[in-house]
Each structure stands twice: as structure tokens, then as C-alpha cells.
Amino acid sequence: DIQMTQSPSSLSASVGDRVTITCRASQDVSNYLAWVQQKPGKAPKSLIYGTSRLQSGVPSRFSGTGSGTEFTLTISSLQPEDFAIYFCHQYNTYPVTFGGGTKIEIK
Amino acid sequence: EVQLVESGGGLVQPGGSLRLSCAASGFTFSDHYMDWVRQAPGKGLEWVGRTRNKANSYTTEYAASVQGRFTISRDDSKNSLYLQMNSLKTEDTAMYYCARITTTHKRADYWGQGTLVTVSS
Numbered sequence: 001d002i003q004m005t006q007s008p009s010s011l012s013a014s015v016g017d018r019v020t021i022t023c024r025a026s027q028d029v030s031n032y033l034a035w036v037q038q039k040p041g042k043a044p045k046s047l048i049y050g051t052s053r054l055q056s057g058v059p060s061r062f063s064g065t066g067s068g069t070e071f072t073l074t075i076s077s078l079q080p081e082d083f084a085i086y087f088c089h090q091y092n093t094y095p096v097t098f099g100g101g102t103k104i105e106i107k
Numbered sequence: 108e109v110q111l112v113e114s115g116g117g118l119v120q121p122g123g124s125l126r127l128s129c130a131a132s133g134f135t136f137s138d139h140y141m142d143w144v145r146q147a148p149g150k151g152l153e154w155v156g157r158t159r160n161k162a163n164s165y166t167t168e169y170a171a172s173v174q175g176r177f178t179i180s181r182d183d184s185k186n187s188l189y190l191q192m193n194s195l196k197t198e199d200t201a202m203y204y205c206a207r208i209t210t211t212h213k214r215a216d217y218w219g220q221g222t223l224v225t226v227s228s
Binding site: 094 | 142144151152153154157168169170171204206209212213214215216217218219220221
């Protein structure tokens with residue numbers, strides 16, 4: 001199975017900050033990498049797919065880059081509604097595998 | 108509007124069985140692959156398995172942790188997805204989500220609100 005490793009596991013940030021989360025795959029997943037956001041008690045919400053493509057309706061402050069085994073999610077200017085947990089996942093190979101998550105907390 | 112509504116969760120003893128359902132609306136269900144994903148309390152997301160569509164013979168894929176115990180099925184006439192869970196273990200305790208898979212990129216784009224399964228004696 002492909003292991004997905006996210007860093008950091010948590011971070012504290014302020015509204016307006018630029019935030020970057022890293023996701024590393026144990027094998028090449030090409031560009032089949034997605035990011036989801038989850039708020040407490042809520043279902044996951046798709047943010048980015050294909051490494052850098054924004055899900056319809058997702059604000060442009062979210063962006064994704066990378067290829068192969070190393071990927072990043074960047075929030076250019078953190079907003080109050082962005083405090084949540086973010087998970088990367090690869091869908092290049094079965095089984096689909098998720099990173100452990102990154103919790104963004106209010107500083 | 109795409110809607111996915113899971114049901115059927117509850118408390119079950121170890122070794123028992125449970126069948127989850129996911130009612131879909133707002134899109135052509137029969138065109139799409141569908142996934143089940145679970146999340147143990149306070150933990151991350153774990154993919155459970157997938158069913159493909161009729162064009163791909165309704166074939167399925169499973170995580171090793173549930174292979175041979177869980178079965179995914181669907182009824183396109185009812186726009187419904189199912190997860191039959193047998194020989195349940197305490198480690199199967201989780202919120203179970205169904206997710207729609209896009210027809211082109213084969214990734215999850217919409218998720219239901221989940222149904223909670225608790226395996227305990």
C-alpha cells in the first residue's frame with residue numbers, strides 16, 4: 001500500500017497568515033492527489049484534486065502543487081472558516097490511502 | 108444538488124452483522140462508481156472499498172482490513188448503495204461515509220454526513 005505522510009500534524013496560525021501543508025507519498029502517485037477539508041462533526045469536503053485543480057466553489061486562496069511523491073496545499077490568506085483538519089489522499093493505486101491529517105488551529 | 112444520506116448504523120456486538128445504506132439523489136447514480144470511507148473516533152480517514160458502475164460490471168475493490176467480511180453492493184433502480192458488514196470487530200467502530208466518485212478523474216467529490224457504527228459488548 002502507498003503510505004501518505006502529512007506534515008505538520010497540527011499548526012497554530014492567525015487570520016490572514018499564509019499556511020502550507022506538505023504531503024509525501026511512499027511511491028509515485030503521478031498527479032492523482034487530492035485534498036479534503038473536515039470540520040468538527042462534519043463530513044469531509046473536497047477541496048483540490050489532480051494535485052492542483054480546485055473543486056467547484058472552493059475559494060481561490062486554496063492552491064495545490066507537486067508531482068510524483070511530494071505535494072503541498074497552500075492557503076494564501078487564512079480565513080476564520082478555514083480552521084479545520086486537512087487530509088491528503090492518493091487515488092492512483094488501490095487501496096486509496098489518506099494522510100494522517102493536519103489540524104489548523106487558531107493562534 | 109448532490110445528496111448522499113447514510114443510514115443503518117448502530118450498536119452491535121463483536122461478531123455481529125450490520126447493513127448500511129446510502130441514498131443518493133441529485134445526479135445520475137448509475138453512471139458513478141461509489142466508495143465507502145470510515146473514520147474511527149478521533150482518528151483519520153480510512154478507505155473501505157468501492158463499487159464500479161454497470162458499464163464496469165459492478166466490480167468491487169476492498170481494503171485488506173475488511174476483505175472477506177464486508178460486501179459493497181448497489182441498486183441503481185433505487186439510487187442506493189449498501190455496505191454489508193459481517194464478523195464485526197471492535198476496531199470497526201467508526202463513522203461510515205459514502206462518497207460519489209467522479210466519472211472522469213475517479214476521485215471522491217461529494218460525501219454524505221455519515222452513520223455511526225459502534226461494535227461493543
